Amino acid sequence: MRDLAFIAFLLAFFAMGFKRPFLLVLVYVYIDIVSPQRLTYLLLNSVPISLIAVALAVGGWILADDKRDTRVGGRQVLIVLLLLYCWGTTIAADFPAEAKEKWDWVWKALAFAAFLPLTLRTRVRIEALLLFMILAASSIIVVGGIKTIASGGGGYGQLNLMVDNNSGLYEGSTISAVAIAIIPIIIWFMSHGTIFKPDWRVKSYCLALVFACLLIPVGTSTRTGLLCIGLLALLSIRNVKRKVAYLAMLGVLGVAAIPFLPSTFTSRMNTIKTYDADESASTRLAVWQWTIEYAKTHPFGGGFNAYLGNRIRYDLKTAPGTTGPASAAPATPKVEVDKARAYHSAYFEMLGEQGYPGLALWLAINLIGIVRMEIVRRRYRDPDGEFAWAGPLAAALQSGHIVYLLGAAFIAIAFQPFIYMLIGAQIGLDTYLSRKRSEQSFRPMRRSTAPSPA
Amino acid sequence: MIDNLALGLSHGLMMLAAFLLLKRPDLDREPSPHDAPEKKRAPVEKPRRDA
Numbered sequence: 001m002r003d004l005a006f007i008a009f010l011l012a013f014f015a016m017g018f019k020r021p022f023l024l025v026l027v028y029v030y031i032d033i034v035s036p037q038r039l040t041y042l043l044l045n046s047v048p049i050s051l052i053a054v055a056l057a058v059g060g061w062i063l064a065d066d067k068r069d070t071r072v073g074g075r076q077v078l079i080v081l082l083l084l085y086c087w088g089t090t091i092a093a094d095f096p097a098e099a100k101e102k103w104d105w106v107w108k109a110l111a112f113a114a115f116l117p118l119t120l121r122t123r124v125r126i127e128a129l130l131l132f133m134i135l136a137a138s139s140i141i142v143v144g145g146i147k148t149i150a151s152g153g154g155g156y157g158q159l160n161l162m163v164d165n166n167s168g169l170y171e172g173s174t175i176s177a178v179a180i181a182i183i184p185i186i187i188w189f190m191s192h193g194t195i196f197k198p199d200w201r202v203k204s205y206c207l208a209l210v211f212a213c214l215l216i217p218v219g220t221s222t223r224t225g226l227l228c229i230g231l232l233a234l235l236s237i238r239n240v241k242r243k244v245a246y247l248a249m250l251g252v253l254g255v256a257a258i259p260f261l262p263s264t265f266t267s268r269m270n271t272i273k274t275y276d277a278d279e280s281a282s283t284r285l286a287v288w289q290w291t292i293e294y295a296k297t298h299p300f301g302g303g304f305n306a307y308l309g310n311r312i313r314y315d316l317k318t319a320p321g322t323t324g325p326a327s328a329a330p331a332t333p334k335v336e337v338d339k340a341r342a343y344h345s346a347y348f349e350m351l352g353e354q355g356y357p358g359l360a361l362w363l364a365i366n367l368i369g370i371v372r373m374e375i376v377r378r379r380y381r382d383p384d385g386e387f388a389w390a391g392p393l394a395a396a397l398q399s400g401h402i403v404y405l406l407g408a409a410f411i412a413i414a415f416q417p418f419i420y421m422l423i424g425a426q427i428g429l430d431t432y433l434s435r436k437r438s439e440q441s442f443r444p445m446r447r448s449t450a451p452s453p454a
Numbered sequence: 455m456i457d458n459l460a461l462g463l464s465h466g467l468m469m470l471a472a473f474l475l476l477k478r479p480d481l482d483r484e485p486s487p488h489d490a491p492e493k494k495r496a497p498v499e500k501p502r503r504d505a
Contacts, residue, residue: 002458002461005462005465009465009468009469012469013468013469013472016472016473016475016476019476020475020476020481020482022475022481022482023472023475023476026472030468039461065482066482066483121482121484122480122481122482122483122484123480123484124475124478124480124481125481128471128475128481131471132468132471135464135467135468135471136464136468138460138463138464138467139460139461139463139464139465142459142460142463142464143456143457143460143461146456146459146460147456150456162457195471195474195475195478196471196474439486
């Protein structure tokens with residue numbers, strides 16, 4: 001039954017795409033985020049719908065879209081360079097078969113990120129892209145939010161998000177970082193949306209969705225998610241007028257929320273303090289150390305999944321109070337040996353897999369985004385100007401991006417396609433506004449010859 | 455049950471958004487000062503055809 005509903009939805013969506021080719025881009029965004037082929041048991045998982053969607057989206061752009069005054073952002077070039085560089089490291093990878101497996105999805109994410117801004121030629125398109133990213137992610141977030149309330153939290157790795165293979169956005173830590181990163185964009189829709197006019201229904205839905213987003217780190221008991229919430233609260237200080245009142249309100253809300261948090265969540269969050277007694281945190285530190293050493297001998301990276309070659313030893317301190325009768329004894333070190341431990345950090349993922357040049361490219365793509373959005377945010381600050389929506393949107397995209405960069409410190413999500421779409425939206429906004437600026441400087445010349453209003 | 459509810463809600467909203475986008479002429483084209491005023495003013499019926 002669900003299969004049929006998905007097929008009907010996709011067919012209708014594709015059909016609309018033939019009328020308005022830009023919708024085909026949105027079809028691909030939807031398929032990439034929701035992966036309907038993984039939610040169904042028959043039919044869809046035997047058809048390469050993702051490939052069909054991307055072929056139609058690119059074909060639609062080539063054949064039908066207006067390409068006058070197409071601008072290419074500097075970061076699109078960097079993304080293409082990163083793509084080519086990753087291709088090179090994949091050929092020379094330590095583990096060619098495993099590297100190729102990751103390359104198979106990474107190149108699509110990068111290529112789509114480089115293509116996406118070319119299609120974002122109007123304000124409505126930028127908005128539509130962000131709307132579909134949020135709605136598609138909401139199909140996972142709403143499930144997670146309701147289940148968290150219903151069950152009182154599933155504990156780490158327990159929340160059932162419909163798909164059990166723990167990949168893409170369905171992975172607990174990833175969805176909790178992404179859910180927090182999109183909150184500023186959801187809030188932007190509450191005052192600047194034009195597809196769904198921000199009336200009381202849209203605002204209530206947005207608030208409910210923000211609440212569901214905040215519940216995802218609780219439901220999945222991910223420590224990274226909690227850090228992301230903290231960072232987002234700090235970042236939003238600059239957008240509020242009464243800063244002291246806002247801080248006080250945050251404090252009260254935070255304290256008031258504690259009794260409602262499930263014990264699985266609070267007990268796991270307490271492990272942030274005793275990170276050296278925690279296997280997950282200790283292996284991270286050991287893997288990061290290993291990666292730094294590895295990069296000394298492999299400055300150009302070991303190709304995707306190079307972590308498979310690591311063998312690490314790390315000291316695990318026994319936390320006081322966790323060893324039963326001997327709990328009064330001081331913490332004693334215990335040596336653990338492990339191999340093929342994943343990076344658990346996008347920064348080290350880039351360093352180990354793509355070496356220093358890859359890390360530099362990746363950092364450039366991300367940091368330039370933060371800087372560019374800051375420039376746009378300041379330039380379009382005027383709340384009464386023609387582009388009053390652009391400044392707050394740049395601020396929202398920037399905040400989401402900063403939250404992602406914090407989450408990425410603890411999760412290996414350097415190539416998460418969702419984030420590349422966010423970067424694509426940033427580039428699209430930037431090139432759109434620079435096109436508009438050049439049109440405005442063109443206008444006075446036109447007026448001198450044709451005095452008709454623009 | 456919860457899965458289907460959440461999927462139904464998000465997919466319903468996406469369908470509605472796609473439908474609303476079909477009716478937005480400014481999805482594909484925004485007025486630009488590069489448009490020659492006399493020539494480009496005429497094909498106003500172009501967006502109407504889609505609506």
